[in-house]
Amino acid sequence: MNQSTGYVKGSTFLHRLNPAVKLFALVFALVAAIIWSKWYFSLALLIGVVIAYKIGRIPIGLKTGRIRFLLTFSAFILIVQLIAVQNGMVIFYLFPPVGTIGPYFPVTTFGLERALLFSLRFILIVFSSKLFVAVTDPTLLAHALTDLGLSYRYSFALVIALRFLPFFDIETESVRMAQQSRGFSPKIGSPSELLRTIRMTFYPLLVSALSKANSLTMSMDGRGFGYSKKRTYVRKSKWRTTDWLVLVFSIGLLFVSVFLWIGLIPSIFS
């Protein structure tokens, strides 16, 4: 499992932005990409995200297994769309004519547009989300949400959940080793074996988690959590002029995509 949050400490412009603004900007940009479904719009946004990676000094990690997997998956989406869509002008054939055999699998203008749109949108969503996580301190995000009116009792739940991720890594490993020492080997050959394996490995983990919830409750109650309507913070998120500018820009982006979609702004590419 090996879980921990993807936050990368830093002090760049992106790191200093208010977490709520970053969240809104992410959501607005992705909604815009969905509303105005053009591959070149998704590509423009993706280029913007790559530039943001540079600004935030976040490595994209093209050599990491996960990113490679995502890029492979994206290429796979592209190929499936190219093969599946047959309408539009034929550009070339994936299997050109050889003698009397073929041609097969035409690549059409419409198929290419669709393939680029879906694969680029997929990469855009994943990479922009990864960037958001990398430049956003979860504790400050919780504070920013509280600042917007969410009760700190609920935003604190996010902080708890993220702080416990590394704990479950250790617990999972402990359970696995404990079961191995008892001679238990996981089997998933049949539904009953699968359920047994889940019970044997998962229930101890669940019991451990719920025990932790009990002790955490006592600890929180002991410290007077929830006693006051207001909570004090050591670190707080701040609103700066740049936050407002980024927010206005992202809202503007959303409106432009809506206007393009309904035809109020003629597309320069159409």
Place this chain on the structure above:
Amino acid sequence: MMHEAEEHFLGTREIATIAILGALGGSLSTFVGYLGNLVNLALGVPFGAGQFMAGLHVFWLVLMRLIASKRGVGTFGGTLKGLVELFAGSTHGVVIVLVSFVQGIIIDLAAEEGGPPQEAGARNQIVWWFVAGLSSASNVIVFQIVYFSGAPWIYLAAITALAFSSGAIFGGYFAWQTMFFIQDIGMTGFSVETPSLPESPVYRNIPAILFIIFLTTGALYYTIFVAKPFADPYACEITGDVANPFIYHPSDFIQQEVTIAAELQGAYTYIPPKNYTGVPLNILIERAEPSTEASTVRVEAKDGYSVEFGLSAVLSDDRLILTEEEDSGLWLIAAEYEGSYWVHKVSTILVT
């Protein structure tokens, strides 16, 4: 602390439990999501094959809703779990928050019918299984909205059914079994009497029998009345700004069929002149009786492709016909137009 419990919707214990389960569920679900994508890649489909594990995502939300049995817990827990998945590196990015949020809402909305776990009976459990199935199946719809793939509806229906079944089993049955287990070790904070069913195999298996009957009935109903997979694939809907919208079947218009010679000229595709037999589009449009304000005809294909013609041009064109393409569907032959106007697998003709 009694004062606090009266003031707040969720007590400290409930918040801590939801947070911890959200963390555990979020971290495990990230792994499950990755596995799902791996299965898709291995089987050569862009999405869907991993849906047999979709219920494992809902499992956590059902468990939270059972342990902290209050309205809104599903939505809160779903959002929280989605955020954990996002921060843990979900391969779906921020979309997973939306998916998990919607799953939580469905559980909250529908769980009222299932009742709290303290009222555990065979009927309640079956309702919860159904709720979990619905919640699990919702992910297919959300992903379609976000990623709209243009996949065939029969494929979407199949993976929705798969997600529903997975949800009913993992999110319904298994979540309840887990809840009984947690209660046995005294960690639920409430007592639930495990429903005791009569010893007869028939009575003992009532939930499973009802579940199978439900799935069979639902599948038959969907197949016969909704999806109509056995209906004529060579049919399209003529609709829009018309007085008489109808479904076109070539067999209804045999008398109006014409044969024309046409040549497909594309940049890379060329089909030499040959004969095509079909029904002129203008006959179909006239039958639909377009309104006086209508000015365009859009021909849409099943894969989302569409081309647009002027209404007056269509009405005066006898060489624009709908023909039957072998093993494919309806094919628009646009003899007077370039190759991109020859639309394969026509599904809708929209007059606007």
